[in-house]
Amino acid sequence: MSGNPRTVRAGRRTLEVHRPDKVLFPATAGCPAYTKADLVGHYRAVARFMLPHLRGRPLMLERRPDGLDGPVFMQKNTPAYYPDWITRAEVAKEDGTVTHTVCDDTATLVYLADQACLTPHRWLSRARAPERPDLMIFDLDPSGDDFAPVREAARLLGTLLDELGLPAALMTTGSRGLHVTVRLDGRCGFDEVREFARDTAGLLVAGHPDRFTTAARKKDRGERLYLDVQRNGYAQTAVAPYAVRARPGAPVAVPLSWDQLDDPALGPRRWTVADAVDQARTRPWSGLPARGRALGPARRRLDALRD
Numbered sequence: 001m002s003g004n005p006r007t008v009r010a011g012r013r014t015l016e017v018h019r020p021d022k023v024l025f026p027a028t029a030g031c032p033a034y035t036k037a038d039l040v041g042h043y044r045a046v047a048r049f050m051l052p053h054l055r056g057r058p059l060m061l062e063r064r065p066d067g068l069d070g071p072v073f074m075q076k077n078t079p080a081y082y083p084d085w086i087t088r089a090e091v092a093k094e095d096g097t098v099t100h101t102v103c104d105d106t107a108t109l110v111y112l113a114d115q116a117c118l119t120p121h122r123w124l125s126r127a128r129a130p131e132r133p134d135l136m137i138f139d140l141d142p143s144g145d146d147f148a149p150v151r152e153a154a155r156l157l158g159t160l161l162d163e164l165g166l167p168a169a170l171m172t173t174g175s176r177g178l179h180v181t182v183r184l185d186g187r188c189g190f191d192e193v194r195e196f197a198r199d200t201a202g203l204l205v206a207g208h209p210d211r212f213t214t215a216a217r218k219k220d221r222g223e224r225l226y227l228d229v230q231r232n233g234y235a236q237t238a239v240a241p242y243a244v245r246a247r248p249g250a251p252v253a254v255p256l257s258w259d260q261l262d263d264p265a266l267g268p269r270r271w272t273v274a275d276a277v278d279q280a281r282t283r284p285w286s287g288l289p290a291r292g293r294a295l296g297p298a299r300r301r302l303d304a305l306r307d
Contacts, residue, residue, distance in 0.1 A: 003019065003020050003021035003022075005017060005018050005019075005020070006020045006037065008040060008044065008110060010044060010047075010105075010106045010107040010109070010110040010111075011047075011105050011106040011107050012107070013085070013107040015107060015110050015111060015114065016114070017036065017037060017040050017110075017113075017114050018036075018114060019036060020035060020036050020037035020040070021035050021036070021037065022035060022036045022067070023035055023067055024036055024038075024039060024064065024067040024068065024116065024118065024250075025038075025067065025068055025248065025249065025250045026067065026068065026069065026248075028248045028249060030249075031248065031249035031250075031272075034250045034272075034273055034274075036113070036114070036116065038250070038273055039113045039116075039118065039244060039250075039273065040110055040113045040114065041273070042113075042244060042250075042252070042273035042276065042277070043109045043110060043112075043113045043244075044106065044109075044110060045277040045280075046242040046276060046277050046280050047106040047109050048106075049241075049242060049277075049280040049281075049283075050109070050240065050241060050242040050243075050280075051103070051104070051105065051106065051109070053122065053240055053241045053242075054102075054103040054104075054109075054120065054122060054240055055102075055103070055104050056102060056104070056126040056127055056128065057102065057103075057122045057123045057125070057126055057127065058089045058091055058100035058101075058102060058122075058123045058127055058130070059100055059101050059102065059103060059120045059121065059122055059123070059237075059240075060074060060075065060076055060100070060120075060121040060237045061073075061074070061075040061076075061101060061112060061115075061117045061119075061120055061121075062074055062075075062117065062118055062119040062120075062121060062246060063075055063115060063116050063117045063118070064116055064118055064246055065115075065116040066116075067116075068246060068247075068248065072246065075101075075117075076098050076100060077098055077099055077100075078099050078100060078101045082101065082111075083111065085107070086101060086102075086108050086111065087101070087102035087103075087104045087108070088100065088101065088102065089101075089102050089127035089130075091127065091130045091235075092130070093235065100123075100127075102127060103120060118243075118244050118245070118246045119239060119240075119243045119244055119245055119246060120240050120243055121237035121238060121239055121240065121243075122237060122238060122239075122240045123235070123236075123237055124136070124137065124190075124231065124232065124236065124237075124238065125186070125190075125234075126186075129186060130234070131189055131190065131234060132186045132187065132188070132189060133184060133186065133188070133189075133190055133193050133232065134183065134184050134185065134186035134292050135181055135182070135183060135184065135238075136181070136182040136184055136193050136196070136197055136232055137179055137180070137181050137182075137197075137229075137231045137232060137238050138157060138179070138180040138181075138197060138200075138201065138227060138228070138229060139173070139177065139179055139226075139227075139228035139229075139231060139238070140153045140154060140157070140177040140178045140179070140180065140225060140226075140227065140228075141176060141177045141225065141226040141227075141228050142176060142177055142225050142226075143221060143222070143223045143224060143225065143226070144223070145176075147266070147267050147268065149211060149225045150177050150178050150225065150268070151261050151266075152211070153178075153204075153211075153212060153225050153227065154170060154178050154180060154261060155261060156204055156207075156208070157180050157200075157201075157204060157227075158170070158180065158258060160200065160203065160204060161180070161182060161200070163301070163305075164200070164298040164301045164302055165293065165297055165298050165301060166182045166293050166298050167182070167183075167288055167289055167293070168180050168181065168182050169181045169182075169183075169255060169285050169288055170255070170256040170257070170258055170260075170261070170284075171241055171253055171254065171255045171256060172252075172253055172254045172256060172266075172267075172268050172269070172270060172271070173239060173245070173253050173268050174239065174243070174244070174245035174247065174251040174252050174253040174254070174268065174269055174271075175239075175245055175247065175251070175253075175268055175269070176268050177225075177268055178256075178268065179238065179239075179253075182293070183288065183289070183291075183292040183293065184292040184293060184294075184295060185291070185292040185293060185294050186292060187294060187295075188295050190232060190233050190234045192295065193232050193295065194229060194230075194232040194233055196295055196298070196299060196302070197229035197232050198214065198229050199302060199306065200229075200302060201214050201227035201229050202214060203302070203305060203306055204227060205227065210224070211224055211225060212224055212225050212226075212227055213225070213226055213227070214226070214227050214228075214229070216230070239253045240253070241253060241254070241255050242254065242255075242276060242280060244273055245269075247269065249269065249272055250272050250273040250274075251268075251269035251270075251271065251272050252271045252272055252273060252276035254270070254271045254276055254279050254280070255279075255280075255284045255285050256279075256284050257282075257284040257285075257287075260284070
């Protein structure tokens with residue numbers, strides 16, 4: 001038995017959480033078990049920090065109704081039974097369209113948690129302009145569990161982006177590495193953004209070929225850290241800030257300030273559903289510009305550095 005439904009308040013709505021005592025994250029060495037009620041509690045707690053990063057964006061929902069040990073469903077289409085008040089976005093795909101869920105409010109976030117959506121993955125563009133990304137993401141993916149190369153890559157990439165006039169945001173993935181994100185003005189298409197990200201990563205690799213790589217095939221990377229820019233494509237997604245990851249211990253993808261790279265306790269799974277809201281309350285991205293940057297001036301600076 002996983003308990004009777006519980007009623008929770010989420011913004012202006014009241015929702016039922018079904019089977020709240022259902023264990024989604026079994027206990028492991030050093031980590032307690034976490035239930036659906038814990039998942040809902042996390043998303044209610046971080047909603048005001050998380051929603052600005054979700055509003056207006058199509059989502060891919062990673063659902064695990066039976067927890068980590070059960071099957072996983074990567075849900076794109078919004079089921080017909082979802083409430084009418086949840087926002088939808090119909091966007092083009094190769095052979096037609098798909099209607100994605102959009103999370104615009106706390107009630108939607110809680111509803112999705114009740115559906116055992118552990119992780120919302122967001123588009124890098126918004127539903128109103130799906131072919132014009134307003135985010136560019138570099139995924140720093142290490143070859144092993146050593147976090148030192150990730151710190152080094154983040155520092156070097158952050159310095160390079162700053163030199164290009166692109167303020168960048170840093171985030172743990174809750175998995176293995178870090179994401180470095182740049183806010184854009186949404187005037188360029190995905191091809192141009194991906195090419196810029198690829199050239200930026202390539203410049204970093206050219207300076208440190210023994211430590212970093214842009215090789216897509218694992219067999220070609222060796223022990224080098226992979227600078228992954230493939231998320232910068234139409235309909236590709238990236239884990240949202242403050243999203244829970246489907247890994248033991250319920251780790252959370254958490255925004256960082258750049259000086260936190262010096263914290264010896266930092267790791268990709270440093271925060272969990274038990275304490276991620278504490279980091280959120282520090283507002284680590286508060287110093288970033290509110291408006292996205294144009295790529296034109298940055299491209300000219302990048303080309304000058306590559307010559």
